[in-house]
Amino acid sequence: MAATKGLAEQLPPLSPQEALVEANRCLFCYDAPCTHACPTHIDIPRFIKKISTDNLIGSARTILEANLLGATCARVCPVQELCEGACVLGHDHNPIMIGRLQRYAMDHVSGKDVVKRAPQNGRSVAVIGSGPAGLSCAGELARRGHSVTIFEKRPLGGGLSTYGIIALREPIEASLEEVRMIESLGVHIETGAELGLNLTLEDLRKRFDAIFLSPGLGATQVMGIPGEELIVDGLDYIEQSKLNPSGMCIGRNVLVIGAGNTAIDCATVAKRLGADQVTMIYRRSEHEMSAYPHEYDFVKKEGVEFRFLTQPVRVLSDGGRVTGLACVHMELGEPDSSGRRSAQPAGNGEFVIPADQIVKAVGQQKPPLAQMLGLEVDRGFIKVNTDLETSLTGVFAGGDCIRAKNSASTVMAVQDGKLAAAAIHLRLNTGNTNG
């Protein structure tokens, strides 16, 4: 049954009538908590009131003033933890559907270029990576008249929005439209360009007045268990589900290792694209999961099962085909450096979970660029000051690559890009460039 649902966008757009009724429900709070809770501090009551007065262009511009990736954020933000979670109507009513109203306003201006750029000011900035942080920074700089080139190693722009957010939440078209909108501001995107492969930092520092690094994180971490080469990489799994869902190989009995939001997405893909049984394997308990509670609830309703306190030790295979995963039972111990209780083997031997496909989503490696460029790091992430400037003067960074604390998210990356752009703009305008 679930298989027939596919990966079509989960929430339909609001109809004009639904949007109007919902917009009119907003109280128009003063110094509103939803705006505070939003990492980009979108003036939410203002954009909602503009929906209620039939001023949709004004509404979209209000969003874009604070967040150029308003269309993506409307779809992928964990609104329960942010704006909607802070809505004053949440006390004893339902909070306003802020995310869906934002999408309503942003859909209205899709394909229309409502953000204007300033005349070129002769300064140039290079941006590494076209994910949310890179696009946000590039767009904010272009708006202020800077000439911006984004260097993107992949064939398509958009980073995680294009490749890593399951279509259920954001179809690839929405991400690519956002990339196009940023390009319409005069931003040039050079694809197939990768720092360390066909680009050097030295060269970029000569050609550009400032640099913004937003490369994201590295590959999925290595678990170091026998047979790991037979395990499918979760990020690849999601990428294929977006680029070529009909050509994907989906097992009948799929195990997903990990319990973060990416693991949940992998389990959702497997379930929606035809797996009979999907089980998530996590070495700690449900209290230590890093997935958002609403994501956990969602995937349980999809029919995904969970094996907690279970640690994979070996992939079982027959002639190169996965047949199962050998695991051991775990028990919880003292909190580790992340503050979550650690897990240790319970010491009662191995057991086997049969499977014909195993997917791992156990977190990504720290940004490899940090080491390659010799940047100072904080717990492996690129270290930046309050201006988001790295240890190299004139080289700024943002997005997942700097997120040493707290969970990474698209909207945090967008805010990084915005703050870095403001700092770069100030720096270039005061003439103190590149040290």
Next chain:
Amino acid sequence: MADLSINFAGIRSPNPFWLASAPPANSGAQIHRAFEAGWGGAVWKTIGPPVLNVSNRYGAWHHGGQRMLGINNVELISDRPLDVNLREIADVKRAWPDRAVLVSAMVESKPESWHDIIRQIEDTGADGIELNYGCPHGMSERGMGAAVGQVPEYCEQITRWVMEAAHIPVIVKLTPNITNIVSPARAAVAAGANALSLINTLNSITGVDLDTLEISPNIGGKGGHGGYAGPAVKPIALNMLAALGSDDVVHGSRLPISAMGGITTWKDAAEFLLLGASSLQVCTAVMHYGYRIVEDLCDGLSNWMDAKGFRTIPEVTARSLGRISDFKDLDLSFRAVARIDSRKCIQCNLCYVACNDTAHQCIDLIDAKGNLVQPYSYAVSSNGKQEATETRPNPRVREVDCVGCRLCYNICPVDQCISMVEVPSGREPVTWDQLVKSRPEVTEDWEAMEKYRREAGIHVH
């Protein structure tokens, strides 16, 4: 259980709710259904000379997602032939002897025209006649409706002609499109009318279409003023009703008043009764929701009367009228201040901005540690529901500076979160009228006023 029946100028009705003379009371078939639904009476849509109607006829004012808070119309009096109306009136009255069947009429301003129509109405067996002196569009251009109601002398003259011929109770319906509603009411009293009713509709233009730039509603590229009614006019109607009750001549005549103007719920109905109405007429709410609303009008009113210990409608009528006062007789020493119930407050902080931008800047924002904070004082790096909700300041009234304007109370979206609390002012009661008499200089000279304020301990921010 309360007795809702009324005897209005001799017209009996099982409850005080009558359909007003308007589209819901346009035909016998409609009024049959209304009576089946429980309406106590109906004032037949105005009968009179031949007319032709236009389309579109109804405009509406919507606000905040709520439809038709006000309706405007350019529909004329009944466009059905007079004999058809008269026949159906007779049929309805025969079928419903316990209900009040009244007929609204409007004819040319000639004694014989009025005498004829009165005779024809009485021949139907109807219980009463309402004189339509209020229709503000179309008919007024032909010298009828508001063209009569706006000139007290015409009002009196025509009412006299009617009273010469009438044997059943005659109600004069007043137009609100006049500077002082008391003048035509006194004219009706002088002419010997049996009762008054108010208000008819107000002159209005509901809007302009922002795509076509046409007047809304559009009548072949044109539009014009129409009669305005519905929930939006209720406060105007209440004021005019109270004005009649406060006038010595009108009040002294003891003519009963049938009131209307935006009555939508039993609460509205109770308020009209309290300010002097003895019967109630409803139109817009029926146009919006149908005849079925009468059930809750009766049920809610009855339950409220039971809770308050009122047994009959006459016990309710005019109960609050004595509290209507001119400004000059209000106690200047009465003091109320706003108090916010922090347990009910949802921290929308609308009270803060209302007080700060409009009123007297006496609501502060206080953080969890009790410190005074400014709005928007969180760091740009602060986000997430936890930080946003846990650090959100609470609004608090500085009572010493609160003038009791009641703006915050009015805008607070949470029921009973803000209350206006009476506090001792420490001053002897005094009215402006008393000041004019005892200390006239205070009312004429700013220096004297300042001196008086210092003496009395009045601090104006």
